Amino acid sequence: MTSPILSINDAVKTYGSIRALDQVNLDVAEGEFLTLLGPSGSGKTTLLSAIAGFIKMDGGSLTLRSEDITNRPPEHRDFGMVFQGYALFPTMTVRENVGFPLKVRKKPAAEIQKKVNDALEMVQMGAFADRMPSQLSGGQQQRIALARAMSFSPQVLLLDEPLSALDKKLRADLQWELKALHNQLGVTFIYVTHDQDEALSMSDRIIILKDGSIQQQGDPNTLYNRPRNKFVADFLGKSNFIDVTVGAQTGTTLQCAAKGVAFNVETDTHNAAGSDVKLALRPERLKLGAPGEEFLPAVVKQVSYLGERCQVIVKHETLGEMLISCPTWKTDITPVAGLAVSIGWDPDAPVVLSED
Numbered sequence: 001m002t003s004p005i006l007s008i009n010d011a012v013k014t015y016g017s018i019r020a021l022d023q024v025n026l027d028v029a030e031g032e033f034l035t036l037l038g039p040s041g042s043g044k045t046t047l048l049s050a051i052a053g054f055i056k057m058d059g060g061s062l063t064l065r066s067e068d069i070t071n072r073p074p075e076h077r078d079f080g081m082v083f084q085g086y087a088l089f090p091t092m093t094v095r096e097n098v099g100f101p102l103k104v105r106k107k108p109a110a111e112i113q114k115k116v117n118d119a120l121e122m123v124q125m126g127a128f129a130d131r132m133p134s135q136l137s138g139g140q141q142q143r144i145a146l147a148r149a150m151s152f153s154p155q156v157l158l159l160d161e162p163l164s165a166l167d168k169k170l171r172a173d174l175q176w177e178l179k180a181l182h183n184q185l186g187v188t189f190i191y192v193t194h195d196q197d198e199a200l201s202m203s204d205r206i207i208i209l210k211d212g213s214i215q216q217q218g219d220p221n222t223l224y225n226r227p228r229n230k231f232v233a234d235f236l237g238k239s240n241f242i243d244v245t246v247g248a249q250t251g252t253t254l255q256c257a258a259k260g261v262a263f264n265v266e267t268d269t270h271n272a273a274g275s276d277v278k279l280a281l282r283p284e285r286l287k288l289g290a291p292g293e294e295f296l297p298a299v300v301k302q303v304s305y306l307g308e309r310c311q312v313i314v315k316h317e318t319l320g321e322m323l324i325s326c327p328t329w330k331t332d333i334t335p336v337a338g339l340a341v342s343i344g345w346d347p348d349a350p351v352v353l354s355e356d
């Protein structure tokens, strides 16, 4: 990364016996869309609040363009913020809300007017300038919150689950809009969500948090296809897990044995003969065939129809249950409970996980 706009170094924050941040190190690149993803309680809001300056860290430092801002008060960090519960001021009009950060910064009235208009245009809410927040829908209110956060042209925008209160369809629309806005403005976004799909669809880079520490970081494609450990493989999308014993590894080919089933896996990891490893296998990488077509016999236990895909739980005699995701528009067999089938996968489909 060419010199990061923001660096978090060894950040620690404890609440009693809880380590909300446990030695977090993170560099944020200028202009990137960075997402903090993790389950509830994993430390996402704490990390964002530490960056914003709302909470004081117990240890660690923060630099903005190489300048130490660890002890700088929030109002002098100049970050735009859209927080989950950070509602609009109910007694101010939309225009007054959006102009508020500029007024606090004592900008001249003419400049405030222009910037407010620009910010409202940006979120396509120009026609709503004189309304009160209570006269807007939830999605419109979030648009205004975004305009308010952007009105003073901050260099970094911090967003804590800004879409989580909205219904699914509206959330999807606003995801596209936010992403387009990010591309258009080139501002650095640090975005918090617990929604895996949202993280995958919007981010340049995702940081996966658990118990206050970073589990893995990378672009969405890398994280989805090369999860490092079981937590990531399970949290980001769905996975089947197979415990295997390594027979031998020849180059990138790993001979695996799992409960009487032998197969090869292509991997760039190195594994000692005789070691036990866990494999993750994505449901869409499993193939479903007529009996004998693929290499393992199985029986369909349950089918769930989801429109463009269906999810099928099959059971193999020794490996147990596996989840398969099949496109509904090109299946050779129609899976129904009780049907005898066969399952298989390509050698590059399983991912070898690390232990922790």
Ligand code: ADP
Pocket: 015, 018, 019, 020, 038, 039, 040, 041, 042, 043, 044, 045, 046, 047
């Ligand atoms: P997330 O945003 O990922 O859901 P948080 O950052 O809010 O998680 O919380 C991380 C952990 O710190 C949780 O265990 C939470 O209960 C705890 N925590 C956060 N804020 C406080 C606080 N003010 N007092 C005590 N515990 C807190």
Ligand code: MG
Pocket: 044, 045, 046
């Ligand atoms: Mg939170």
